Amino acid sequence: MKYGVVLPIWQLTVAEAESLALHAEELGLDGVFVPDHILAKPATTQHYGGHWPDPFSLLAFLAGRTRRISLGASVIVLPYRNALVAAKSAATVDQASGGRFIFGVGVGWDEAEFVDLRLPFKERGRLSDDYIRAIKAAFAADIPQYSGKYVSFAGATFSPRPVQRPHPPIWVGGSPRQRVRPLGAALRGAGGCVASARPRPRRDREGLRDLA
């Protein structure tokens, strides 16, 4: 069993996040994870806070300060960023960390945040499914190509690609029955992993069996 900690970055300075990550590594823990919000709407500030540094930038910084520990997102909200922008950020963190990145992803939950970002909340599952497929395609070749409902690209070089091949571990946050099921098709063959925020192990395992 490997053990990781999720840093409450909404209440940490970058220096404090660095200090905690270094201490986690010294203690022999296996991973440090950070969550993601672009805007902190009331539902987010009510439960967490309003201070949300960019997770990819923070992880890239921590990559340069640590040597062994895995660095992950728990989770990147896929609809918030263009799929190729997210893929480029993820690949860069994986390069900066020498292959220690864990790509945790989720579909998001704060509808008000989606509204301000002009994103289709009710389509977030289908959109995220397409984004995962697109990101995996971008990681798969120097000149990748992909054609989906929300994302299409071809005829361009995508570099750098991740150190880890075919790609970093992709973890999908949420309950398999409620949030992960829409992503099931994209996860097949992805080396995917479900990180449940409110674990119900037996139910999660049943959900995973359904996805397999």
Added chain:
Amino acid sequence: MLGLAPRNLLDLTDTAKGAGRAAFQGSVAEVAADVKRVKGMGAEWMTFDLPRAGIPEMTRAMERLARELKPAAA
């Protein structure tokens, strides 16, 4: 290949919480039993949210995770 990596708040108490407690909350022995249970279900990672408190409390929680829970759940 699909896996399972439960995530929950790290809430280690000095005394056992006993029956009716929430999963992953309680004494080291109780939480270690939860970790062993999900390990038996195929989980390869366990991730914990640090307590929403000050840096000393977060540091203490990580130290208890590494030095007490991890060996107890091995």
